[in-house]
Amino acid sequence: MSSDMAEAIRGKAEPTELPAGSPGLFISLNHIASIALAHDVPGWKVEREALINGIIPKRYLRSMNSITANDQLKLLDSSIAQVGLGGLGGTLLEILLRTGIGRIRTADGDSFEESNLNRQALSTVHSLGAHKASAAINRAAEINPSVECEIATQFLDATSLPTFVKGADLVIDALGGLETRLTLQRSAAEANIPMVTGALAGWTGYVGVVQPGQTGPADIMGSDNAAEVILGCPAPAVSLFASLMACEAIKILTGHTSSLESSMLIVDLHSHTFEKVQL
Known part of the structure; x- marks a missing residue:
């Protein structure tokens, strides 16, 4: 993935509390869609890059930690x-x-x-x-x-x-x-x-x-x-x-x-x- 896309993801990340109570970052589906459109890639690739950078797509917050971030990466792939x-x-x-x-x-x-x-x-x-x-x-x-x-x-x-x-x-x-x-x-x-x-x-x-x-x-x-x-x-x-x-x-x-x-x-x-x- 391009460094530009990773930077765009980090720029849209927002703080959240993870299910276990620890602090984390998430990105919303609207931001994922706009970044995917801007970089001409499917949304799952944006979500994948977000997870690599420690940012959780908000739609998967309630899956953690039953489906871990590493598991989610495998599913997206x-x-x-x-x-x-x-x-x-x-x-x-x-x-x-x-x-x-x-x-x-x-x-x-x-x-x-x-x-x-x-x-x-x-x-x-x-x-x-x-x-x-x-x-x-x-x-x-x-x-x-x-x-x-x-x-x-x-x-x-x-x-x-x-x-x-x-x-x-x-x-x-x-x-x-x-x-x-x-x-x-x-x-x-x-x-x-x-x-x-x-x-x-x-x-x-x-x-x-x-x-x-x-x-x-x-x-x-x-x-x-x-x-x-x-x-x-x-x-x-x-x-x-x-x-x-x-x-x-x-x-x-x-x-x-x-x-x-x-x-x-x-x-x-x-x-x-x-x-x-x-x-």
Whole structure:
């Protein structure tokens, strides 16, 4: 980064009290946006430079120290390839935008219908009939314009998935149904990229982490969507499983070991049971 940009960041820094009670400096999102525009760079690069200089972007103050400044730097430097913008995908996108992942690439060829309103975070009565990808673009700009978002309005398959995941630090399987999950898992493995995956039917679901070459849930779950179709996807379950997936994504991107590698966390919200199964 140029010394001019670092100087501009320091010039806009303001004093604050950090969550632990110690003094610190922050920079507001408006100043980040103006500096990014002046230097023709995405906002996440300004935020990164601020953190290097000991200045915390104000939007991340309430994450400290659960996500440390060093962790936040790693997240800003990260790139995610997420497939799916429905129930899990829409909630995941919102969490990851708020967390401050620097670059997010995502795709979904579907459009909103009324039956999505019960659980899909990107759906509203005003977006019915619109592409989910279009809603994702608008939501990303509203939540965190510092994040670089590349959003495709298409369904991905065995031909397009390898190109889509290429260059990402992490793949996220937020697909609806089971048909394409094994293809996505194999595409991530061939690109040597770890993957976070999750699915649910009714009040039960799973979350897993698949390192390249490991067995994953898609190897054993098959492709029959009957359970999801019959049991549906209630909003509390969607939110929980998306949150669990986001936690694993953050662990991996910040260099922490996930306890779900080569395993599945199976959750039943009716009985409140959490069981980890080795694959």
